[in-house]
Amino acid sequence: MATHLIEIKHLVKHFGPIEAVRGISFTVDRGEVLGFLGPNGAGKSTTMKMIAGFLTPTEGTAVISGHDVTQDPIAAKKCLGYLPEGAPAYPDMTTLGFLDFVAQIRGFHGDEKRRRIRAAIERVELDGVLYQPIETLSKGFKRRVGLAQALLHDPEVLILDEPTDGLDPNQKHQVRTLIASMAADKAIIISTHILEEVDAVCTRAMVIARGRVLADGTPGELEARSRYHNAVYLRAAAPLPTAIASALEALPGVAAVEPAGRAHDRGLFVIPVDGRDLLPAVRDLASRHGLVLDELRLERGRLDGVFRDITTAAA
């Protein structure tokens, strides 16, 4: 019995002279939602295609629920639901016809088949478009058809390549809620370049660039890498006197003071050394200088900054 639902062992993929993936290893357990982050062309999709058994790895392998995708692809594919990038589906088929085809390929018949299709349709709310050809559907519905197809057999492992790409904010929220609701008894990998999505659904985030894993941790741990982690943001009612900035800089544990945001002359970031908590000290100083504050808060850190730092650092 395998302990991990997904086990990736040193995956390497070359396309001719191009090294798309250069040795990625990790494991994902039940209950985890792993977010793949990375710039375009980082190797996210290539890695997912290898896990899903579409691409043959140049080296290494992936083990899905104990089944090696290179040795026993059929068994691995049975345990896996996959949403390819762009959610491709046969344009001339109706939603119901398409789901029926996938259900039959997955070996369901009769009542069992109908029950599964019905459950998938309800889960992603496809009711209104069952008899429409897929080519006439909006982007949001197409994506949901792709999701329904991946969920049909209630797999233990879900690989979703950009599941919310191109959806409007309401649809994004819906898909995230859906993923979160399934997370408890599955191992899920999603790829995205929307950083807020990582916060919203992922229990773990992995930054991939140039075919390598550059960071792997909880979203909180990634945020903690930000220089804005635990920075104090303060916004005063009136323009700040210049003396305030130098007074703040003189506080113990302050690394830097930066002007912030649109309220340039009224807002400041006080950046701590080693993520130390400066809030009481800053509040103290403000009241000593008689500042009227509109806002005073602790920053959690900025994933986009961390993402940029990690992915643009020297290769």
Add this chain to the structure above:
Amino acid sequence: MGTIGVIFRRELVSYFTMPLAYVFIVIFLVLAGAMTFYMGGFFERGQADLQVFFNFHPFLYLFLIPALSMRLWAEERKTGTIELFLTLPITTPQAVLGKFLAAWVFTGIALALTFPFWLTVLILGHPDNGVILASYLGSFLMAGAFLAIGAAISAACKNQVIAFVLSATLCFVFVAAGSGIVLGPLQDWVPGSVVTATANLSFLQHFTAIERGVLDLRDLIYFGSVIVAFLFANTLIVELKKAD
């Protein structure tokens, strides 16, 4: 129903949800009729047989079958559905066979719809129904060989037009293998045995043999092996090129 059966059914049904099926069948029947009656002089011959009708089949298939086969894989690759299709729990040979059989049965349907020609000779005279049945069987087998060639080429192409042109060209080589246009350039520099072997690859030669009503096992094996060989190539090409 097995996996191949499920794929087969989806493919076959999809022909009839698109205009393709109807256009193909209508054009096939119209051209078969026009060639038989005008070019073949069906009535003027005064014979109750379908020989002129079947004589034109290789040339009809030459451009109609590639039009049918060009989309088999190229379209899946273009729209990206191949990634969905091949990550379902199926093997590549199952996918190749399911698609091929659906296309072959579809051409079989088009071929069966030519039955009024048979009715015509049946009403006008006393045809040798054995010869006609053998010819239909030969024509169906030859269509399968054309399709297998077209399917393999479609798997190598993302662009359907290129798939069409290449398939039609390769099919032409197979049809004309016994004639000067193919043998001429070979004769001067390859051994005679190779020339003979090439000539024996001719679709025309084997089809003409069947058309005479002689169901020789060798002709059946010939078309069968062309189909098997190209389906095997098709499987390899899909494995190699699916992600490009």
